[in-house]
Amino acid sequence: MRFALINNEPIEAAPGLQGNCRGCGRLVIAKCGTVRVHHWAHQTIRMCDSWWEPETEWHRSWKNNFSREWQEVFMPDVQSGEKHIADVRTEHGLVLEFQHSHIKPEERTAREKFYRNMVWVVDGTRLKRDYTRFLKGKKDFRATSKPGIFMADFPDECFPKAWLNSSVPVIFDFKGAGIEGEPEDPGDPLYCLFPYEGLFDAYIAEIPKNAFINTVQNGEWGIRVQSFMNEVNEKRKHQERLRQNPNNGISYRKFIFPRIYIRRRRF
Ligand SMILES: [Zn+2]
Numbered sequence: 001m002r003f004a005l006i007n008n009e010p011i012e013a014a015p016g017l018q019g020n021c022r023g024c025g026r027l028v029i030a031k032c033g034t035v036r037v038h039h040w041a042h043q044t045i046r047m048c049d050s051w052w053e054p055e056t057e058w059h060r061s062w063k064n065n066f067s068r069e070w071q072e073v074f075m076p077d078v079q080s081g082e083k084h085i086a087d088v089r090t091e092h093g094l095v096l097e098f099q100h101s102h103i104k105p106e107e108r109t110a111r112e113k114f115y116r117n118m119v120w121v122v123d124g125t126r127l128k129r130d131y132t133r134f135l136k137g138k139k140d141f142r143a144t145s146k147p148g149i150f151m152a153d154f155p156d157e158c159f160p161k162a163w164l165n166s167s168v169p170v171i172f173d174f175k176g177a178g179i180e181g182e183p184e185d186p187g188d189p190l191y192c193l194f195p196y197e198g199l200f201d202a203y204i205a206e207i208p209k210n211a212f213i214n215t216v217q218n219g220e221w222g223i224r225v226q227s228f229m230n231e232v233n234e235k236r237k238h239q240e241r242l243r244q245n246p247n248n249g250i251s252y253r254k255f256i257f258p259r260i261y262i263r264r265r266r267f
Pocket residue numbers: 021022023024025026042047048049
């Protein structure tokens with residue numbers, strides 16, 4: 001954790017300090033070594049939030065884009081009796097979770113159900129081939145009538161498998177953790193994969209990092225995503241009606257040709 005309470009004030013870890021966890025109230029000790037970022041650790045238990053993962057500079061630099069009051073917000077989980085720490089929770093109720101390491105699908109789903117109004121920000125460079133695979137897959141993106149919005153037939157050829165079935169938007173940050181020879185710039189694009197189901201094409205937005213941060217800060221992010229998803233869902237309902245009634249003269253190759261056939265045809 002970045003903050004603990006000392007005299008009821010949230011304070012960052014510094015050598016020699018002791019404080020109390022903002023979630024469970026237990027004693028926490030400042031850990032200020034050279035390997036991991038300075039943090040607070042519980043003295044007697046591992047961590048009171050079972051979803052918590054050790055933080056990196058990447059987590060901290062993302063958190064720094066938002067006010068301190070929005071960082072590390074404890075939220076009670078009535079089912080487990082635990083409290084979970086949202087990395088960032090805005091005053092508009094949007095939760096941002098920054099995910100650097102691998103996450104099990106069950107835990108990803110559990111967090112999405114718990115936070116509901118959330119967006120994942122994922123370190124897109126966790127595995128060495130993640131970025132090159134993305135660059136290769138990106139060549140097949142199809143432009144839409146909306147600037148910065150693309151469609152992809154095969155998002156699985158582009159993004160890590162663990163994030164394909166997410167029920168909330170997933171933002172991939174390919175530059176934030178640093179790619180050799182490519183320094184980060186605030187205008188660097190992030191790529192947002194919107195929720196989709198197997199049969200349908202996936203929608204992807206290319207968003208400059210600073211634009212994403214601004215729309216989260218001013219509350220527009222949630223409104224824009226909701227209206228975009230409403231539009232997409234209407235289109236999908238229409239496609240589904242066409243699929244169920246194929247004799248109306250309009251053909252959709254993706255529904256008519258089995259997926260495997262289209263894949264083979266491409267090579
Ligand atoms: Zn605690």
